[in-house]
Amino acid sequence: MEINVSQQLKAPIGSRRSYEVSEIINVAGGNSMFQGKVGLMRTDRGILVRGALRTEVEVTCSRCLSLFSCPLTLNIEEEYFPTMDVVSGTSLPLPEEPGGFTIDERHILDLTEAIRQYMLLAIPMKPLCREDCAGLCPSCGHNLNQGPCSCRPRGAESHSSESSKLTLASDVSLNEGRTE
Numbered sequence: 224m225e226i227n228v229s230q231q232l233k234a235p236i237g238s239r240r241s242y243e244v245s246e247i248i249n250v251a252g253g254n255s256m257f258q259g260k261v262g263l264m265r266t267d268r269g270i271l272v273r274g275a276l277r278t279e280v281e282v283t284c285s286r287c288l289s290l291f292s293c294p295l296t297l298n299i300e301e302e303y304f305p306t307m308d309v310v311s312g313t314s315l316p317l318p319e320e321p322g323g324f325t326i327d328e329r330h331i332l333d334l335t336e337a338i339r340q341y342m343l344l345a346i347p348m349k350p351l352c353r354e355d356c357a358g359l360c361p362s363c364g365h366n367l368n369q370g371p372c373s374c375r376p377r378g379a380e381s382h383s384s385e386s387s388k389l390t391l392a393s394d395v396s397l398n399e400g401r402t403e
């Protein structure tokens with residue numbers, strides 16, 4: 224996602240431009256569509272980029288392990304520093320901030336790396352396909368979002384069910400057998 228900012232670098236501090244973004248970018252191991260608006264403002268040191276980009280990323284649900292598409296909004300705010308003086312054509316010192324973004328010697332501001340970094344931060348650590356994802360049965364691995372499995376219910380909530388009464392009954396008879 225490259226923007227030529229040579230004209231804007233010649234403009235006075237505070238001058239703004241905005242760009243519509245609708246682009247497919249290869250980040251986070253796959254192609255993703257990014258849409259939104261970015262505003263560029265000339266600062267005393269370079270160009271300040273602000274914008275909100277929407278995208279979707281394929282992630283694995285942390286409960287049921289199914290793949291789903293997770294919508295993300297990236298709120299980007301980064302200052303870019305020129306490496307070449309746009310008027311004189313002489314090289315400029317690199318920004319003092321480590322990892323600061325730069326505008327290359329052709330006056331191209333490339334948003335790809337910033338988008339990649341914001342994307343990695345925006346992807347949830349434990350994604351859920353839906354808020355109330357039922358997860359997988361711990362015994363048979365069945366996806367409980369697709370309905371119950373045939374395993375016996377476990378835990379306190381199952382005390383009232385017929386199958387758990389049967390289990391309890393057979394446990395008792397086993398114990399009696401041992402004591403005899």
Ligand SMILES: [Zn+2]
Nearest residue numbers: 284287352356
């Ligand atoms: Zn899930």
Ligand SMILES: [Zn+2]
Nearest residue numbers: 360363372374
């Ligand atoms: Zn099961």
